[in-house]
Amino acid sequence: MEILEQLYEGKAKKVYRTSDPKLYMVYYKDDATAFNGSKKGSIQDKGYYNNQISAIFFKLLTEKGIPNHFVELTGERSMLVKTLEIIPVEVVVRNIVAGSLAKRIGKPEGTQLAVPVLEFYYKDDALGDPMINEYHVKALGLATEEEMKTISQMALRVNEILVEHLTPLNIQLVDFKLEFGRHEGEILLGDEISPDTCRFWDTATQEKLDKDRFRRDLGKVEEAYQEVLQRLTGGK
Numbered sequence: 186m187e188i189l190e191q192l193y194e195g196k197a198k199k200v201y202r203t204s205d206p207k208l209y210m211v212y213y214k215d216d217a218t219a220f221n222g223s224k225k226g227s228i229q230d231k232g233y234y235n236n237q238i239s240a241i242f243f244k245l246l247t248e249k250g251i252p253n254h255f256v257e258l259t260g261e262r263s264m265l266v267k268t269l270e271i272i273p274v275e276v277v278v279r280n281i282v283a284g285s286l287a288k289r290i291g292k293p294e295g296t297q298l299a300v301p302v303l304e305f306y307y308k309d310d311a312l313g314d315p316m317i318n319e320y321h322v323k324a325l326g327l328a329t330e331e332e333m334k335t336i337s338q339m340a341l342r343v344n345e346i347l348v349e350h351l352t353p354l355n356i357q358l359v360d361f362k363l364e365f366g367r368h369e370g371e372i373l374l375g376d377e378i379s380p381d382t383c384r385f386w387d388t389a390t391q392e393k394l395d396k397d398r399f400r401r402d403l404g405k406v407e408e409a410y411q412e413v414l415q416r417l418t419g420g421k
């Protein structure tokens with residue numbers, strides 16, 4: 186299989202067409218942005234960490250029956266994935282109050298939520314990814330009611346699987362963002378699952394092990410990504 190031309194370059198990844206019409210190659214960059222691209226920088230070896238961390242989570246989810254786009258790792262910073270027609274709805278699952286929810290509801294970061302909270306955002310950089318609900322999704326024709334039911338169930342199940350996996354590693358899964366797409370009539374989980382798209386807190390110290398270290402200039406950014414990969418691989 187051959188890697189052909191670049192189809193798309195996003196803020197954190199590049200997507201390439203391959204000679205197999207059903208597969209794309211995704212390359213993870215070290216570039217980091219925050220606040221809808223207004224803060225720019227680079228995190229050393231982030232591409233490597235996020236590719237490896239995403240692969241571990243996608244393999245786990247495949248084992249647990251969550252259909253997703255991951256096929257195989259092809260290099261330190263690249264993976265082969267199934268082609269997806271991305272649904273422009275970012276799905277956020279929250280277990281603990283943090284980030285934009287802390288601001289929106291006026292509760293301190295760290296407040297435990299009684300049940301996981303599901304939120305939807307319209308994936309549109311020009312608009313700054315505004316929050317929407319399932320009526321907007323249906324009214325704008327972004328996805329059908331049935332697709333949204335599947336997506337919501339999958340997102341909550343992903344949360345259960347990740348929490349179960351991370352708890353023994355002393356990582357609290359505060360919140361995370363998922364993206365989904367269509368592949369041959371099926372909804373697959375796509376994008377990445379990494380410290381760029383999740384909030385991970387050390388259970389004992391509440392230390393942040395994710396992109397908030399970059400967003401908030403907390404220092405030790407690379408170290409946080411490395412720490413997450415190390416815990417996931419048991420230091421191997």
Ligand code: TMP
Pocket residue numbers: 277283284285286314360361362381382383384
């Ligand atoms: P928020 O608290 O800023 O709304 O973020 C919620 C979660 O979604 C957090 O884990 C970070 C992730 N996220 C992304 O992956 N991409 C984004 O563009 C934003 C705003 C958040």
Ligand code: ASP
Pocket residue numbers: 196217218219220221222223381396400
């Ligand atoms: N990914 C978004 C951006 O690049 C926001 C974020 O992750 O904070 O601006």
